Amino acid sequence: MAVLSKPAAEPKFGFSPIPVIDISDPESKQAIVKACEDFGFFKVINHGVSSELVSVLEQEAVKFFSLPKSEKTQLAGYPFGYGSREIGRNGDVGWVEYLLMNANLDFGSVPFPGIFRNALSEYTTSVKKMTCHVLEMITDGLGIKQRDTLSKLVSDSNTDSMFRLNHYPPCPLINKNTNGGKNVIGFGEHTDPQIISVLRSNNTSGLQICLTDTSWISVPSDPSSFFFNVCDSLQVLTNGRFKSVKHRVLANSRKSRVSMIYFAGPSLTQRIAPLTCLIDNEEESLYEEFTWSEYKNSADNSRLSDNRLQQFKKEPVNDS
Ligand SMILES: C=C1C[C@]23C[C@@]1(O)CC[C@H]2[C@@]12CC[C@H](O)[C@@](C)(C(=O)O1)[C@H]2[C@@H]3C(=O)O
Ligand SMILES: O=C(O)CCC(=O)C(=O)O
Ligand SMILES: [Fe+2]
Secondary structure (H helix, E strand, C coil): CCCEECCCCCCCCCCCCCCEEECCCHHHHHHHHHHHHHCCEEEEECCCCCHHHHHHHHHHHHHHHCCCHHHHHCCECCCCEEEEEEECCCCEEEEEEEEEEECCCCHHHCCCCHHHHHHHHHHHHHHHHHHHHHHHHHHHHCCCCCCCCCHHHHHCCCCCCEEEEEEECCCCCCCHHHHCCCEEEEEEEECCCCCEEEEEECCCCCEEEECCCCCEEECCCCCCCEEEEECHHHHHHCCCCCCCCEEEEECCCCCCEEEEEEEECCCCCCEECCCHHHCCCCCCCCECCEEHHHHHHHHHCCCCCCCCCHHHECCCCCCC
16 A cells, blocks of 8 residues: 655654643643644643543444455445545545544444444443543633633534544555565545544554644553644634644554544534634734535545645735
8 A cells, every 4th residue: 555654753852742631630720732833732730521422432343344245345435424434525545444423423323232322322422521621721721701602513412523433454465575674554634624533542552743834743652641732713813813733644663553543523504603702803804704505515526645734825915
């Protein structure tokens, strides 16, 4: 598979610079805002999501991915269902298989064992609650009076939030003798289009975030924590103050990686534009308004690594 890239730089000082936020402490709200500005990424601890629930969901996901390919592909379909190697429908590939679904699905109706369906339903409910709590800490930290300004965008049962289970099998292509020690891409570089995404994985590393256009840093795995990722729509809502972080996953030669990601998105009709309460008198709005449905359609027609916000950037106004 043509998913090889140059070897990645490892973190430089042997420690991880990724901000760690204790969300049980209300004082953390400024630290979250700073993390969203500097990294577009942070790790959350003391989150209140049951570790038992997480481990049941992971076990059920592992069982699902170990089914014969014919059984898994019965669920195939874009954009909801099982996929293998192909990501999206525009030619992207990775060393990954996945289940992708609307997070507000009636899980009672999906053709999985009861224990899997219940875990999906309880996990998405619990992670959504945590996400709304974090979004409220962010609005507080930004000094926005109405605490639910962001959380209300993702809290309804009609939102277009998504849930994804990814499985990266051990990759035999990673071998110094046969591929010169190059990386194999599990999930290619991209930003997430939604508002905020919440990732949890097993103990296998592979996730990297891009801080500048050239330097990738590895995110040490931590199965008991959640990683929050600022997405494109939150970059727009904050008029570029928060950064939608570019990220990717590298395959591992020996261990499989299982990740679960909740993409908190708005309803299809929601209008996305910089929040007026965040724009100072002299400041210009950097983005044209769009509806989530417009943005999603254009995202679905793009390649993974495309800069999807580019077409919504306003031309700078020249005063002179
Ligand atoms: C190549 C693609 C896959 C993707 C839709 C797209 O056309 C561009 C955005 C991709 C992405 C990245 C974040 C999420 O994993 C995802 C579900 C999303 O909302 O946007 C995927 C899309 C997908 O896998 O369908
Ligand atoms: O699987 C992962 O760890 C990250 C995958 C990802 O970025 C995505 O599905 O959008
Ligand atoms: Fe992503």
